[in-house]
Structure formats: C-alpha cells, structure tokens
Amino acid sequence: MKGKLVVVEGIDGSGKSTQLRLLEKWLISRNVPVFFTEWNSSETVKQITKKGKKNGQLTPITFSLLHATDFADRYERNILPLLHAGYIVLADRYVYTAYARDIVRGCNPNWVKKIYEFAIRPEIVFYFKVPIDTAVDRILSGRPRLKHYEAGMDLNLSNDPYESYRIFQSRIIEQYEYLSVSENFTIVDGTMEIEESQRFLRSIVMKLLPLNFAKNRRPKRP
Amino acid sequence: MNYRAIRSLKGKEQRKTVFYGHAIPYLENIEIKGRFIVIEGPDASGRSTQIELLWPKLEADGHAVLNAGLRRSELIGQGILEAKRNFVLGRRTISLFYAADFADQLENKIIPGLRAGYIVLSDRYIYTLMAREAVRGISSSWSRNLYGFALRPDIVFYLDVDPNELVHRVFKKNSYLDYYESGTDLRLSDNMLESFIMYQKLLKKEFVRMQKRYNIVSINGNRSVSEINEDLQKRIYDYLQNLQNY
Numbered sequence: 001m002k003g004k005l006v007v008v009e010g011i012d013g014s015g016k017s018t019q020l021r022l023l024e025k026w027l028i029s030r031n032v033p034v035f036f037t038e039w040n041s042s043e044t045v046k047q048i049t050k051k052g053k054k055n056g057q058l059t060p061i062t063f064s065l066l067h068a069t070d071f072a073d074r075y076e077r078n079i080l081p082l083l084h085a086g087y088i089v090l091a092d093r094y095v096y097t098a099y100a101r102d103i104v105r106g107c108n109p110n111w112v113k114k115i116y117e118f119a120i121r122p123e124i125v126f127y128f129k130v131p132i133d134t135a136v137d138r139i140l141s142g143r144p145r146l147k148h149y150e151a152g153m154d155l156n157l158s159n160d161p162y163e164s165y166r167i168f169q170s171r172i173i174e175q176y177e178y179l180s181v182s183e184n185f186t187i188v189d190g191t192m193e194i195e196e197s198q199r200f201l202r203s204i205v206m207k208l209l210p211l212n213f214a215k216n217r218r219p220k221r222p
Numbered sequence: 223m224n225y226r227a228i229r230s231l232k233g234k235e236q237r238k239t240v241f242y243g244h245a246i247p248y249l250e251n252i253e254i255k256g257r258f259i260v261i262e263g264p265d266a267s268g269r270s271t272q273i274e275l276l277w278p279k280l281e282a283d284g285h286a287v288l289n290a291g292l293r294r295s296e297l298i299g300q301g302i303l304e305a306k307r308n309f310v311l312g313r314r315t316i317s318l319f320y321a322a323d324f325a326d327q328l329e330n331k332i333i334p335g336l337r338a339g340y341i342v343l344s345d346r347y348i349y350t351l352m353a354r355e356a357v358r359g360i361s362s363s364w365s366r367n368l369y370g371f372a373l374r375p376d377i378v379f380y381l382d383v384d385p386n387e388l389v390h391r392v393f394k395k396n397s398y399l400d401y402y403e404s405g406t407d408l409r410l411s412d413n414m415l416e417s418f419i420m421y422q423k424l425l426k427k428e429f430v431r432m433q434k435r436y437n438i439v440s441i442n443g444n445r446s447v448s449e450i451n452e453d454l455q456k457r458i459y460d461y462l463q464n465l466q467n468y
Contacts, residue, residue, distance in 0.1 A: 044310060048319075059329050061246050061371055065322035069315055076312030108244040114367040118314060 003083035004208045005120065007094040009176065010128030011169050013138035014190045015197065019128070020092050022198050023205060027088055032209060035082045039093035042073040053149060060105040063149065067098055068115050075119060083120070088208070095119050096183060100175035104168065105155065123208055126201060127180050130190035132170050140165070239333070242348075243370020249333070256336035257465075258373065259458065260347040262429070263381030264422055265403040266391040267443050268450060272381070273343050275451045276458070280341055285462075288335040290327055291345035292320065313358045313407075320351050321368050328373060336373075348372045349380075349436060353428035357421070358408065377461055378436060379454060380429055381443035385422035389415065 006023070008016035020036070027034040040046075049066045058066070082089050095116040102112045140162055148154065151161040152168025180187060186204065188197055239252045261269045273289060280287050311319070335342045348369040355365045383391070392399060399414050401407070405421025406414065432438060441453055 045315075045319075057326075059325070060248065061325040061329065062322050065318055065325055069318040069322055072315040072318050073311060076315055077310075106247050108246065108370075111244040111246075111367060111370055114364065115318075117364060 001083050001120070002086035003089060005079070005083060005089045005091065005094075005122040006205060006208070007091045007096075007122040007125045008128065009093060009096045009125055009185065010130070010188075010190060011132075011135050011172055011176070013135035014128035014130045015194070016126070016128040016188075016190075017092050018194065019126070019188070019197055019201055020090050022194075023201055024090055026198075026202060027090075027205075033085075033087045034090060035078065035087045036090045037074055037078055037092070039091075039097055040067060040070050042070045045070040045073050053147075058149065058154070060102065060107055060154075063105065063154075064098070064102040064107050064112065064115075067101075071095070071098065071116070071119070080120075088205075091122070094122060094125070096125065096176070096179050096185075099179060100172045103175055104152075104171045124204060125183060125185045126188050126204075127176060127185035128188050128190040129176075129180075132166070132173060134191060136166050136169060239336075240374045241370065242372050242374055243367060246371050249329070249371065252333065252337065254333070254336040256338065256340045256342060257462070258332070258336055258342050258344070258375040258377075260344045260349075260375045260378045261381065261454075262346055262349050262378060262438070263443060264383060264385075264388055264425060265400065266388060266395045267381040267383045268391075268447060269345050269381060271447055272451055272454055273345055275447075276343060276454060279455065280458075286338075286340045288331070288340040288342045289345065290331050290335070290342055292324060292327075292347075292350065313355075313360065317351070317355050317360060317365070317368070324348065324351065324369075325371065328371070332373065344375070347375065347378070349378065349429065349432055349438065352432065353425045356428045356431075357405070357424040377458070378438045379457070380433075380438045380440050381450070382426070382429075382440045383443035385419045385426065387444055388422055389418055392418070 008020045010016045024034055024036050045066070049070075079089055079091070098116060099109070099112055103109050146161045146165055151165040152171075153161060153164055155164070155168060157167040158164040176185075179185065188200065190197075192200075236253050236255050239249065239254055241249070261272060263269050277287050277289065332342050332344065352362065352365045352369065356362055389399075392403070399418050403421075404414055404418040405424070406417060408417075408421060410420045411417040429438065429440075433440065439457065441450060443450060445453075
C-alpha cells in the first residue's frame with residue numbers, strides 16, 4: 001500500500017472537520033496527492049436510503065447496515081483504489097463512528113466490528129476530545145433543526161430533541177473513550193486554539209510523508 | 223385468545239425466537255407462535271411456482287400464510303435493482319445492501335407474521351445471499367457474522383436442479399440469460415451459456431457445503447412441478463402433524 005489513511009473522529013462540534021480541511025489545504029499546497037472523504041456521503045446509497053431516513057423507518061439493524069453499505073461503497077470505489085495509487089486519504093469519520101453509534105443503539109459490538117473487518121487500519125486516528133458541554137453548545141447555539149436520527153430520537157431518550165441529542169452524544173463519547181484505548185487513537189485536545197491544534201496535527205502527519213517532502217521544504221543551500 | 227386456546231386449536235406452542243449468531247439484543251426473547259418455512263433454489267428452479275401451489279393448499283386447511291422474499295423491502299428493495307442495473311456497486315457494497323433489505327423484511331414482515339401465528343413461506347433466505355458472497359470471494363465467516371441476526375427457520379428446502387436442465391427453464395421463463403444469475407460479473411467465461419452453467423455449479427457447491435450446518439433439506443428439483451409439489455406438501459404436512467401430536 002503506497003498511500004496513507006488519516007482519520008479524524010469525535011462527536012459533532014469537536015472541531016475535527018475544520019482541522020481536517022486545514023490539513024487538506026496544507027497537503028494540496030505542498031503538491032501531495034490528497035483525497036478527502038466524509039461519512040455517509042456515497043451518492044448511490046444516499047439516493048436509496050433517503051426515503052427510509054426521512055420517514056423514520058430505520059431500526060438499529062437497518063440503520064447500521066445502510067451506513068455499512070455507504071461506507072463499503074466509498075471504500076471499494078474511492079478509499080482503497082486511492083490508497084493503492086499512493087494518495088493521502090483524509091477521512092472525516094471512519095469505522096469507529098459506526099462502532100460508537102451502532103453500539104449505543106444496541107447492536108452487538110462483535111457483530112458490528114466484524115462487519116467492518118474488511119476496512120484497513122488507518123495510519124493515524126486523531127480523536128478530538130472535548131467536554132460534552134463545549135461540543136453540544138457549539139452545535140446547539142444556533143438552535144438548528146436536528147434530524148430524527150442525528151438527535152438519537154429513535155432511542156427514546158427524551159421527547160425534547162435537544163435533550164435527547166445531549167444524552168445521545170454523551171453515550172457516544174463513552175464509546176469513543178473505550179475505543180481510544182483499544183484502537184490506539186491519537187488524542188487531540190479539542191479545546192485548543194485552531195492554529196495550535198493544526199500545528200500538532202501537521203507535526204504528526206509530516207512523519208507519514210516521504211522523506212523528500214521534508215527536504216523540499218528547506219531552502220536550498222548555495 | 224389465551225395461551226391454551228391457541229395450543230389446543232392449532233397445536234402452536236408459544237416459543238422464543240432462535241437466531242443464528244449474535245442477535246440484536248432487542249430482537250432476543252420474542253415470543254412467536256407461527257412456523258417459518260424457507261424454499262431455496264436457483265433462479266427458474268420453480269420456487270415461486272411451488273409457493274403459489276402451497277399457499278392456497280395451506281390456507282384451505284385453515285392456516286394463515288404470509289409470503290416473504292429477498293429484495294422486497296419497501297425501504298430498499300427497488301434501490302438494489304436500480305443500482306445493479308447501473309453496474310456500479312462493488313461486491314461488498316451489494317452484500318451489505320442485500321443484508322439491509324433482508325433485515326427490513328425480517329423485522330417488519332417475517333417476525334411480526336410469526337408473532338401473529340402465520341405460517342411464513344419465504345422465497346429464498348440468507349443461504350442464497352451467503353452462497354453468492356462465497357463464490358465472489360467473500361469469507362464465509364464474514365457472511366455468517368453478518369447474518370447472525372437472522373432467525374432460524376423451522377424447515378429449509380433447497381430445490382436442487384441440474385444446471386444443464388436449469389438453463390432450459392431459464393430460456394423458457396425469460397428467453398434470455400440474466401447478467402447476475404449468469405455470474406457475468408465473475409468473468410468465468412466469455413461464453414454466456416458456459417458462464418451460466420459454471421456459475422450455477424459454483425452456487426450449488428456452496429449449498430452442498432451449507433447443507434449440514436443449516437439443516438437444509440435437498441429436494442430433487444429435476445422432476446415435474448406436481449411431483450415436486452407432492453413431495454414438499456408431504457414433508458410440510460408431516461412436520462405440522464408432528465407438532466400437533468407433540
């Protein structure tokens with residue numbers, strides 16, 4: 001495998017997407033072949049599952065399997081071929097998001113993990129760790145309309161979508177905490193300033209790049 | 223209707239759902255009283271014909287019957303067809319799509335039907351999906367885990383038809399060979415007829431492999447429709463009879 005896979009994980013509002021986009025800009029500016037992929041974004045699958053999601057028809061199993069389908073489609077047609085071709089693939093959420101969400105929804109952890117067994121292990125997983133209130137305040141300060149599954153309304157945690165969202169997210173954090181140990185996540189303090197976090201990310205990603213990348217950065221000696 | 227009334231009327235005892243593998247916790251320990259019969263077999267092996275014959279017979283004898291099958295979920299059944307038509311999806315993606323469609327049928331049709339006391343006749347089940355995956359190089363331990371949430375049927379029949387005979391039935395039914403049912407995506411041969419036969423032989427081999435593990439009853443499908451039906455009827459009625467005497 002010539003390419004490298006870099007993943008960010010964390011709950012909504014943890015700052016992971018902002019950081020990954022900055023990482024992408026940086027790599028592009030250095031002419032490194034880079035590809036960005038997002039959770040739940042396969043066009044083919046989306047067309048088919050939109051209806052079920054809108055009507056709130058999904059059960060924990062179908063929810064889990066449709067997300068696995070979406071992931072498999074991106075994996076088979078984008079992620080894997082790009083890695084073979086030597087790209088740095090930046091993934092905004094990876095299989096760990098599925099582990100955390102599906103387990104919170106009551107699916108058997110071994111069942112979920114085995115389904116995603118075909119996915120290669122990333123070089124680095126940055127886990128954006130933030131206190132629940134910080135993240136939830138970032139998301140809810142604009143009083144957005146939360147979608148049914150996004151708020152975890154299918155779990156019957158609370159009739160109030162905002163309250164449900166908060167409980168749901170705190171359970172996801174619990175799962176991330178377990179995973180951060182077993183899956184060896186690199187922890188990023190999500191309360192740091194954007195520039196500071198980005199410096200930290202770059203210092204680590206730098207090590208994945210070919211040696212001549214570092215060389216090119218230095219001004220040539222006369 | 224109370225528990226005893228159900229039992230004395232139809233010989234249907236309440237029992238718990240039994241799954242193949244890691245069940246999904248919320249599906250576990252559900253009380254069911256119906257019976258679950260699966261008919262497996264390749265395309266054009268006569269599965270649907272047999273179900274159409276069994277259905278009125280069972281109803282005439284006072285059983286409520288429900289028909290289930292693959293790729294029929296409201297949620298995604300149609301979507302799979304569209305995606306396949308465009309030949310865009312990878313193997314793993316198609317497997318997961320089918321699994322999602324199957325899960326929807328299981329949760330919204332098969333299990334509710336069994337809870338209500340229906341005899342559920344399923345036109346194909348997870349075995350076809352697992353066989354297709356196996357011949358496409360997907361590990362059987364992965365497939366077995368994937369379908370771990372599947373309910374264990376009471377009887378599974380497999381209509382075993384010689385691929386050389388099967389091809390004529392396909393021609394009679396559709397007048398052409400289907401892209402997927404011929405395994406064209408596996409590039410076994412440029413000759414489509416040859417590819418069909420080779421593919422069907424591979425699937426058959428997988429069914430033989432699964433037979434013991436899943437208790438699959440092989441039915442000689444090379445016979446006439448009425449002969450096969452008589453055979454199936456006898457086996458189903460023997461099974462139901464035994465329950466009543468139990």
